[in-house]
Amino acid sequence: MASAIYQCIEQIGSKIIEHKDFLTELDREIGDADHGINMARGYSEALKALPQEEEDIGAVLKKTGMTLLSKVGGASGPLYGTAYMKAAKVAAGKKALTLEDGKAMLEEAIAGIKMRGKAVQGEKTMLDALIPAYEALTEGMAAGKSPYECLADMCAAAEKGVEYTKTIRATKGRASYLGDRSIGHQDPGATSSLYTLEAIRDFVKGL
Amino acid sequence: MVGIVIVSHSEKLAEGVRELASQMASPDLPIIAAGGIDGGIGTDAFKIQAGIEEADRGEGVLILADLGSAIMSAETAIDLLEREIRVVIADTPVVEGAVSAAVTASTGAGLDEVLEAAMEAREMHKL
Numbered sequence: 415m416a417s418a419i420y421q422c423i424e425q426i427g428s429k430i431i432e433h434k435d436f437l438t439e440l441d442r443e444i445g446d447a448d449h450g451i452n453m454a455r456g457y458s459e460a461l462k463a464l465p466q467e468e469e470d471i472g473a474v475l476k477k478t479g480m481t482l483l484s485k486v487g488g489a490s491g492p493l494y495g496t497a498y499m500k501a502a503k504v505a506a507g508k509k510a511l512t513l514e515d516g517k518a519m520l521e522e523a524i525a526g527i528k529m530r531g532k533a534v535q536g537e538k539t540m541l542d543a544l545i546p547a548y549e550a551l552t553e554g555m556a557a558g559k560s561p562y563e564c565l566a567d568m569c570a571a572a573e574k575g576v577e578y579t580k581t582i583r584a585t586k587g588r589a590s591y592l593g594d595r596s597i598g599h600q601d602p603g604a605t606s607s608l609y610t611l612e613a614i615r616d617f618v619k620g621l
Numbered sequence: 622m623v624g625i626v627i628v629s630h631s632e633k634l635a636e637g638v639r640e641l642a643s644q645m646a647s648p649d650l651p652i653i654a655a656g657g658i659d660g661g662i663g664t665d666a667f668k669i670q671a672g673i674e675e676a677d678r679g680e681g682v683l684i685l686a687d688l689g690s691a692i693m694s695a696e697t698a699i700d701l702l703e704r705e706i707r708v709v710i711a712d713t714p715v716v717e718g719a720v721s722a723a724v725t726a727s728t729g730a731g732l733d734e735v736l737e738a739a740m741e742a743r744e745m746h747k748l
Contacts, residue, residue: 452663480667483665483666483667483697484658484659484665484666484667485658485659486658486663487658487659487661487662487663487664487665487690488663488689488690489689489690489693491658491663491664491665491666491690491694492666492690492693492694492696492697493693495666495697496697530693530696530697531693587689588689
């Protein structure tokens, strides 16, 4: 029987693979048309490389990050790779996670992406989905909502963040070459970040 | 001697720059190509990490990288290093910078001087 964390990564991978063409299409508009292809390849390889029965959540996340790093190719390799490896440190040695752990993992992942991409919120990147998501999760927890409600709020905020990326100009990455012409298009990295969070929400709901 | 690592999205491009720069360098100069990912276009932090470790002779390593995520992968590679190596990324054109750095490193110059030589490539005029 595959461990819960393996199943969760599998669910994230399936969601990314399912939306591979759409992500690539978004990247064709403002980038180099490989985001969906690269991410789908990364997750396919990760699912092959991960030990299915390993229960140490940190170990599985670290391996996921390292595989994405070595298989994705574009900027999303180091960015998602770093995010997973940072989250892995919080989960090291753990076989179960609380919502508090999840929040700390998202915080670390965001810090890793900021550090690796030298980016801040508002530059039409993954961070425009992830930072509002983290804030909504934190608020939900402070308001004493149920774990699933907190995760649902997190995803709703990430979705708004993705919408927001349509209104702004890219200043980081390949899309920044387009300047104002990047306005009107939603960011592929913010979109794949939303899918990741939604897959986690749905996984938790199914537990 | 200072080591040099050439990072490119293309394996062939990295290898070509290595070949070109080596031609003007001492045969002892460690200059390593770390291009492509899994045989395709992209950059691989683990390949770059291995390149840095291979190029290291104890006096530091200079990285020259091409577009976009090449820098991000190079920075990730530095974080992945399993031993203490002084590594600097040169913010300079790859071909001209590599030739300039290789020539200077071949004289036994230190990392700061090799970096400076690589950076001079930014001001190189061709016409």
